[in-house]
Amino acid sequence: SQQGEEDPQALSIQEGENATMNCSYKTSINNLQWYRQNSGRGLVHLILIRSNEREKHSGRLRVTLDTSKKSSSLLITASRAADTASYFCATDEAGGAQKLVFGQGTRLTINP
Amino acid sequence: ETGVTQTPRHLVMGMTNKKSLKCEQHLGHNAMYWYKQSAKKPLELMFVYNFKEQTENNSVPSRFSPECPNSSHLFLHLHTLQPEDSALYLCASSPGQGFVFWPQHFGDGTRLSIL
Numbered sequence: 672s673q674q675g676e677e678d679p680q681a682l683s684i685q686e687g688e689n690a691t692m693n694c695s696y697k698t699s700i701n702n703l704q705w706y707r708q709n710s711g712r713g714l715v716h717l718i719l720i721r722s723n724e725r726e727k728h729s730g731r732l733r734v735t736l737d738t739s740k741k742s743s744s745l746l747i748t749a750s751r752a753a754d755t756a757s758y759f760c761a762t763d764e765a766g767g768a769q770k771l772v773f774g775q776g777t778r779l780t781i782n783p
Numbered sequence: 784e785t786g787v788t789q790t791p792r793h794l795v796m797g798m799t800n801k802k803s804l805k806c807e808q809h810l811g812h813n814a815m816y817w818y819k820q821s822a823k824k825p826l827e828l829m830f831v832y833n834f835k836e837q838t839e840n841n842s843v844p845s846r847f848s849p850e851c852p853n854s855s856h857l858f859l860h861l862h863t864l865q866p867e868d869s870a871l872y873l874c875a876s877s878p879g880q881g882f883v884f885w886p887q888h889f890g891d892g893t894r895l896s897i898l
Contacts, residue, residue: 701883713873713889752790769880
């Protein structure tokens with residue numbers, strides 16, 4: 672069954688603005704991960720947040736995790752044209768078979 | 784360069800053909816994965832190998848046959864495919880299925896088109 676669901680499905684903003692994407696999931700998790708996919712390429716890992724963490728930063732990325740609401744958000748600050756890509760959340764279900772379940776992704780477009 | 788190389792990048796085949804997709808990782812990882820990515824659908828896990836042993840078959844039709852001869856190489860053998868099998872097939876690797884806090888590393892995929 673689908674675990675992560677991203678919102679919105681598509682987002683278009685101006686360069687320099689901040690972009691926020693949300694992910695909801697259904698079960699208890701070990702961790703939640705965010706990946707980026709450029710057109711025609713594979714997925715690139717961005718950041719991993721453990722179930723006992725609430726916030727994590729990496730450069731211009733900020734990820735939050737609310738396990739009580741089973742939701743996560745990815746914030747990209749000061750967006751650049753190169754940030755144009757699809758962004759996916761993936762969850763590793765607690766007590767499960769240690770396999771990632773991906774959402775459908777958010778298509779982010781940064782307009783110059 | 785992600786350390787995971789997939790060949791070919793593009794493949795067009797008829798429904799009666801037999802072909803193979805290849806994945807090679809240079810990261811010293813012990814787990815390898817096949818995913819299918821179709822338009823407007825979430826990434827679907829197909830198979831998982833951990834230390835060369837298959838640990839996951841996600842109800843994949845038998846026309847897809849995986850092979851993992853060693854921890855660095857993974858193949859997906861294709862035969863008698865259907866048009867709905869047209870998709871991007873992604874290979875990934877990770878240190879091992881027991882390493883729950885380590886990410887997966889993906890190749891750039893094989894774009895498969897079934898005529």
